[in-house]
Amino acid sequence: MEKCSVLLTVNDLKMHFPIRHGFLQRVTGYVKAVDGVSFSVCCGETLGLVGESGCGKTTIGRCLMRAYEPTCGTMIYQNERGETVDLARLPGRQLKPYRRELRMIFQDPYSSLNPRMTVLDIVAEPLRVHHLAKGKDLEDRVAALLKRVGLRPEYMRRYPHAFSGGQRQRIGIARALALSPRIVICDEAVSALDVSVQAQILNILQDLQLELNLTYLFISHDLSVVEYIADRVAVMYVGKLVEVAPTERLFNAPRHPYTEALLSAVPKPDPRMRSRRIVLEGEVADPANPPSGCYFHPRCRYAQARCATERPELHDVGQGQQVACHFAEELSLSGVRAN
Amino acid sequence: MEGPELLLEVKGLKTYFFLDEGTVKAVEGADFSLLRGGTLGIVGESGCGKTVTAYSITQLIESPGRIVEGQILFHRRLNGVEGSPATTEVVDLAKLRPGSRSICEIRGSEIAMVFQEPMTALSPVHTIGDQIMEVILLHRKVSKKEAREQTVEMLRHVGIPKSETRLDTYPFQLSGGMRQRAMIAMALMCRPSLLIADEPTTALDVTMQAQILELMKQLQREMGMAVILITHNLGVVAEVCEQVAVMYLGEVVEWADVEALFADPLHPYTQALLRSIPKLGQSKKGRLDPIKGMVPDPYNRPGGCPFHPRCAQMIAGRCDQERPPLVRRPDGRTVRCVLYADS
Ligand SMILES: Nc1ncnc2c1ncn2[C@@H]1O[C@H](COP(=O)(O)OP(=O)(O)OP(=O)(O)O)[C@@H](O)[C@H]1O
Ligand SMILES: Nc1ncnc2c1ncn2[C@@H]1O[C@H](COP(=O)(O)OP(=O)(O)O)[C@@H](O)[C@H]1O
Ligand code: SF4
Ligand code: SF4
Ligand SMILES: [Mg+2]
Ligand SMILES: [Mg+2]
Numbered sequence: 001m002e003k004c005s006v007l008l009t010v011n012d013l014k015m016h017f018p019i020r021h022g023f024l025q026r027v028t029g030y031v032k033a034v035d036g037v038s039f040s041v042c043c044g045e046t047l048g049l050v051g052e053s054g055c056g057k058t059t060i061g062r063c064l065m066r067a068y069e070p071t072c073g074t075m076i077y078q079n080e081r082g083e084t085v086d087l088a089r090l091p092g093r094q095l096k097p098y099r100r101e102l103r104m105i106f107q108d109p110y111s112s113l114n115p116r117m118t119v120l121d122i123v124a125e126p127l128r129v130h131h132l133a134k135g136k137d138l139e140d141r142v143a144a145l146l147k148r149v150g151l152r153p154e155y156m157r158r159y160p161h162a163f164s165g166g167q168r169q170r171i172g173i174a175r176a177l178a179l180s181p182r183i184v185i186c187d188e189a190v191s192a193l194d195v196s197v198q199a200q201i202l203n204i205l206q207d208l209q210l211e212l213n214l215t216y217l218f219i220s221h222d223l224s225v226v227e228y229i230a231d232r233v234a235v236m237y238v239g240k241l242v243e244v245a246p247t248e249r250l251f252n253a254p255r256h257p258y259t260e261a262l263l264s265a266v267p268k269p270d271p272r273m274r275s276r277r278i279v280l281e282g283e284v285a286d287p288a289n290p291p292s293g294c295y296f297h298p299r300c301r302y303a304q305a306r307c308a309t310e311r312p313e314l315h316d317v318g319q320g321q322q323v324a325c326h327f328a329e330e331l332s333l334s335g336v337r338a339n
Numbered sequence: 340m341e342g343p344e345l346l347l348e349v350k351g352l353k354t355y356f357f358l359d360e361g362t363v364k365a366v367e368g369a370d371f372s373l374l375r376g377g378t379l380g381i382v383g384e385s386g387c388g389k390t391v392t393a394y395s396i397t398q399l400i401e402s403p404g405r406i407v408e409g410q411i412l413f414h415r416r417l418n419g420v421e422g423s424p425a426t427t428e429v430v431d432l433a434k435l436r437p438g439s440r441s442i443c444e445i446r447g448s449e450i451a452m453v454f455q456e457p458m459t460a461l462s463p464v465h466t467i468g469d470q471i472m473e474v475i476l477l478h479r480k481v482s483k484k485e486a487r488e489q490t491v492e493m494l495r496h497v498g499i500p501k502s503e504t505r506l507d508t509y510p511f512q513l514s515g516g517m518r519q520r521a522m523i524a525m526a527l528m529c530r531p532s533l534l535i536a537d538e539p540t541t542a543l544d545v546t547m548q549a550q551i552l553e554l555m556k557q558l559q560r561e562m563g564m565a566v567i568l569i570t571h572n573l574g575v576v577a578e579v580c581e582q583v584a585v586m587y588l589g590e591v592v593e594w595a596d597v598e599a600l601f602a603d604p605l606h607p608y609t610q611a612l613l614r615s616i617p618k619l620g621q622s623k624k625g626r627l628d629p630i631k632g633m634v635p636d637p638y639n640r641p642g643g644c645p646f647h648p649r650c651a652q653m654i655a656g657r658c659d660q661e662r663p664p665l666v667r668r669p670d671g672r673t674v675r676c677v678l679y680a681d682s
Binding site for chain 2 (some may be wrong): 052208269272274
């Protein structure tokens with residue numbers, strides 16, 4: 001791999017939500033939404049994060065934003081001055097500068113914008129909160145941001161309802177960019193959009209990344225989009241990473257059975273490729289009560305006796321690929337180009 | 340019977356909404372047909388009239404909306420007396436009054452629908468079981484006990500485990516995938532000859548989507564019903580459909596077999612849609628090629644060919660002036676574009 005300057009290193013991150021019951025609200029268990037996740041992200045890179053619904057992707061994003069207080073683990077971030085800080089430990093007051101440097105774009109372009117604020121107010125709010133601009137200067141900056149994401153500045157006094165889904169997503173991006181962030185967490189940022197608008201937004205995200213040297217954590221369950229945009233991909237299952245690899249490798253030579261199944265489930269826009277699909281039966285295991293051994297074993301077509309008792313650790317298998325499966329070295333799995 | 344048998348023919352369908360701000364021409368010329376047991380996909384960007392087309396077929400359009408023109412010919416199979424061959428009767432659904440007895444008899448029993456967001460279609464205050472049983476009790480002469488047994492059986496059939504107990508759960512207690520299965524069970528209770536599924540997997544992740552699509556294919560094989568699948572996911576269409584209707588601003592601009600459509604898309608809009616999607620295993624890390632601009636709002640429907648402001652092959656003076664004719668090709672495909680008008 002090319003040389004990379006590490007911007008963020010997450011180590012053994014855990015987010016356990018207490019389950020409370022009864023009159024006394026006693027804690028009767030924990031939802032282990034994120035359970036010991038480690039990864040790093042290089043400057044200017046796009047790391048894709050994929051997995052089924054409920055496996056903990058958004059929770060990782062929200063921990064990074066410190067919208068949640070992580071249960072344990074470290075999130076070492078290298079700031080603009082080259083100093084390293086642990087975002088997981090920073091008390092509220094000292095977090096403020098980092099709230100500028102890390103921003104999040106949300107899934108739903110309909111509910112994530114306040115319907116009672118004009119576009120100007122929405123995009124300007126972070127600038128106001130951080131006392132970075134006011135008056136005419138503020139308006140000019142908002143106009144420039146809107147232009148950058150392909151929206152007409154003349155529309156800045158309109159309300160969100162006057163815009164289409166794609167335009168609202170652009171407003172969300174403009175707002176996220178207002179504070180010149182370094183890391184942008186895109187949580188299903190294009191999932192709710194039409195194919196053609198999705199292509200426009202993906203292009204904008206890529207242009208902005210080049211222009212502004214942005215680093216993306218790109219959360220999505222659409223693997224075609226992730227293949228297109230990500231440099232590396234992390235696959236998550238029930239609170240844990242099961243595979244991390246450069247995009248090409250992950251899609252062509254997956255080493256984890258869960259990755260193989262996810263890839264095979266993607267409907268391919270080519271009727272000649274109607275696949276003999278691996279249809280994963282059942283649903284994601286309950287993170288409050290995960291299976292023994294390898295969490296994936298009840299749904300894994302390659303599971304053996306050992307899988308039900310022994311938990312596989314994420315380990316290196318060469319070429320920048322890490323896998324958590326006892327048989328990663330032995331199994332021969334198919335990627336997307338195999339058929 | 341010789342050859343494949345027609346089930347549904349939609350001809351020149353127009354459905355408008357008459358609002359104070361103006362008239363929304365939500366469907367403005369939809370033409371397609373569907374064979375008994377076949378699968379038709381309807382694709383297009385959001386707002387192109389897919390849902391309104393489906394609602395028109397089932398006469399669910401509410402005032403101020405109305406079907407203003409066209410035919411929806413439904414070939415009903417009348418089950419003859421034991422031993423005698425089944426006969427068919429052609430009903431023009433467009434002529435039935437919304438809420439009339441005839442359409443209520445057909446809807447839910449012969450034509451059933453699955454909606455995009457099951458939470459809006461299922462009542463939150465009744466159990467899954469009660470809601471499904473209500474459908475059978477409405478359309479079939481069965482006792483409550485039989486209805487309950489059939490419901491348990493159908494829930495099991497659509498892959499809901501422990502269906503005897505799940506019967507008594509409320510929709511919000513089920514996951515998205517399970518709710519969609521319950522919706523499908525409800526739609527299939529009366530063994531319809533046509534199932535219309537509006538974005539049945541759009542809210543689901545890839546594995547749940549694959550499960551539901553497999554389930555629909557399997558049930559279709561077993562029950563011989565036809566399916567209209569509305570989606571904006573071209574991958575889903577390629578996986579499950581036999582024919583495809585591409586809609587743009589209320590018009591079916593192209594209608595073809597799925598292989599032909601993907602191998603050789605004729606209409607510039609179809610071509611642009613196919614170019615705009617990232618394809619798994621084929622990304623060259625280049626830029627995507629989106630369709631320029633966006634779907635215009637329905638009050639400002641462009642004249643001439645509605646796609647002309649976004650079309651790369653637009654012929655000035657022609658495409659912006661005249662409405663392109665519906666061209667039927669020798670192989671049966673249809674396309675609405677001047678580029679094919681002289682062939
Ligand atoms: N505040 C919370 N309290 C308790 N449990 C939570 C909370 N937030 C999330 N969870 C649970 O943690 C798990 C992971 O949720 P998360 O939202 O991170 O999933 P996700 O991977 O983003 O899914 P999706 O693809 O549906 O967005 C789920 O089981 C969820 O129900
Ligand atoms: N109840 C309604 N009142 C007014 N306009 C409507 C109504 N329902 C749909 N429309 C309009 O009809 C057009 C087609 O909508 P729809 O069929 O829902 O699109 P699709 O399903 O293709 O996304 C859109 O412009 C939409 O705004
Ligand atoms: S460890 Fe066993 S159960 Fe888990 S993914 Fe590997 S083979 Fe499957
Ligand atoms: S009629 Fe003209 S504008 Fe319309 S699709 Fe054909 S070439 Fe394009
Ligand atoms: Mg999420
Ligand atoms: Mg719709």
